[in-house]
Amino acid sequence: MKGIVCEQIGQLKLVEMDPPSLAEGEAIIRIKRIGICGTDLHAYKGNQPFFTYPRILGHELAGIVEEIGANGDGLKKGDQVCVIPYMHCGRCIACRNGKTNCCTGMKVIGVHSDGGFREMITVPVSHLIKTEGLTLDETAVLEPLSIGAHAVRRSELRRDETVLVIGAGPIGLGVMAFAKYNGARVIAMDINDERLDFCRQWAKVDHTVHALQEPGQRLAALTDGDYPTVVFDATGNARSMTESFHYVAHGGKLIYVGLVKADIAFHDPEFHKRELTLLGSRNATPEDFNHVLEAVRGGRIDVGSFITHRAPFDEMIGHFDSWLKPESKVIKAMVEI
Template sequence: MKSIVVKNPDELVIEDRPLPAPAAGEVRVRIKLAGICGSDSHIYRGHNPFAQYPRVIGHEFFGVIDAIGEGVDSLRLGQRVSVDPVISCGHCYPCSVGKPNVCTSLVVLGVHRDGGFSEYAVVPAKNAFAIPDNLADHHAVMVEPFTIAANVTGQVNPGKNDIALVYGAGPMGLTTVQVLKGVYKVRQVIVVDRIDERLAMAQKSGADTVINNREHSLAARLIEEGIQPTLIVDAACHPSILQEAISLASPAARIVIMGFSSEPTEIIQQGITGKEISIFSSRLNANKFPLVIDWLTQGLIDPDKLITHTFDYQQVADAIEVFEKDQRQCCKVLLTFPS
C-alpha cells in the first residue's frame, strides 16, 4: 500500500508499506478521503511538540472497513466509517471524569501512532464510527473537525441569549461558528480576523457580524455598539488575545482557549475575578463523534461551506502548500485515495 510519511521535519515521502493486518479488537479501514489540518502541517514542518518521527500523518479520515480482528463483529465488514483519532486507556483520572482526550497515556492517530494519510489504516474498532447511508463521503470525512467545535461548545453550554465572539476565521473558528448558530442558535456571533476573505467565509457559515481587526479596533467597535460578549472562543491563540478577551467580556462570561501557543501571555487577574469570568481550554474531542454525526444527519451543520480544495493523495505536498500559503481562498483541503 502507499502511505504518506513525514520521515523528519520538512521531509515528506510517499512510501510502499506492507498491508497491515488488524489485531484483536481492531479493524482495517480502506481510506477514501482524508482532511488536512494545521497540526499535520505543524508535524511536517517540525513545529508539533507531540509528534514522533517517522510518522504517517493524518487524523481526519473516512473509509470502509475491509478486514476485522478477533472479537470484532463480522457485520462491520463493508461499513462506512469515520475514525476518531483519540485513543485513551479508559481508567486513568481524566478518562474517569469524561475527558479521554487528555488521557494520561493519550495516543493520537497521525501524531503518536500512524494515521490516515494512507491507502489503509488499522484502528481500534471502537474508534471507527458508522456513517449513515444518507451522509455523503465528503461530509463523513468532516466529522472530526466538527468534533473540535463540539468539544469547545460542550465545555460552556451556549444558550440562545449568548453573544459570542470568535477570534479567528480558520477552519476551527468556522466550525465553531456553525455549531454556535446552527446547533445552539445563539443570539449573535461576532467573528474577528485580519483577512477579509476569511471573514466572508465566516458570514457564509452564519456569523452575524464580522470585524477586520487589522483595519479596525475590535475594542472600539464593541464599545461603540455597547456589546459585551458573554461567550468568547479563542481560535487564533495569539498571546495577546486572552487579556483583550478578559477586558472585553461581560461579567460572568465564559472564555475558551483552543490552541497551543508556546509564547507566554500576560493577564491581569483582577479582570477575571472582578467579573467572575470562567476560563476553559479545549483539546481534541471527548467522545463527540456520535453527537456530530447526529448534527450532520439533522442538517444542523454544513461541511460544504468549509471545503475549498480537493487533491489526489499523490499531490499531498502541493495540497499542504496551498493549505499553508493561500489563507485568503483556502479553508479545508481534502485528499482522495483510490476507491
C-alpha cells in the same frame, strides 16, 4: 501499500510500506478521504507541540471497513466509518470521569502515533463510528467539526447569549456553526476580510469584527457596552489569546480552543474584577461526534462549501506547500484515495 511520511520538518515522502495486520479488538480501514488539519500543517512546519519525526500524519479520516472480527458494535466489512483519532487509556482519572478527550496518556493518531496518510490503517473498533447516510467528505470532516461542537458544549452556552469567536480557520468556523446551532448570537473576529466574509456566508454569523481595527470599540458598540458573555479563541496565537481577556463580559467565560507552543500571561486585576471563567477545550468525545453526525445528516451543516481544495493522494505532496500560503485561500483541503 502506499503511504506518505513526514520525515522531518518540511519534508514529505511517498513510500511503500507493509499492509497492516488485524489484531483482536481492531479493524482494518481502507482510507478513502483525509482532511488536512492545522495540526498537519503545523507539524510539517515544525510548530506542533508534543511531536516527533518521522511521522505519518493524518487524523481526519473517512474509510471503509476492510477487515474486522466479531464485535458488539454491529460493524462489518464494507461499512463506511469515521475514525475517532484520540486513543485514550480508559484507566486514568480523566477517563474514569468520562473525559476521554483529555486522557493523561492521550495518543492522537497522526500526532503521537502514525496516522492515516496511507491506504490502510488499523483502528480499535471502539474508535469507529458508522456513518450511514453521509458522504465520504462529510464523514471526514466530522472530526474537526466535533472539536468545535465540544468547545460549545464545554462552554454551557445558553440560547440567545452573545458569543465571540476569534479565529476563522476550520476549528473556529466549527465553533461558530455550533454556537449558531445552539441559538446564540455570534460575532466572528479575524484579521482576514475574506475569511470574515466566509463566516457570514457559511456559518451565518450575526456580525464580524476585524481584529486589527479597534476590535474593543467595535465589540462594545455591538453589545451596548456589555461585551460577549462567552468568548472562544481558536487562533492558536499567543498574542490573540492574551488580548482575548479584554473582550469578555463581566461574569463571562473565555474558552481556549486553539493550542499554542508558548506561555500565556494575563493581568490578574482584570481577570478578578470580571470574575472571569477560563476554560481549555481539547479534542472531542464520542458524544460530540454523534451530535455532529446528526447535524450533518440533518442538513444543518454545509460540508460542500466547507471543503475548498482537493487533491488525489498520489499528488498531495505537490500541493502541500501551496495549502500553507494565505493566497491559496484554503478553508479545508481534502485528499482522495
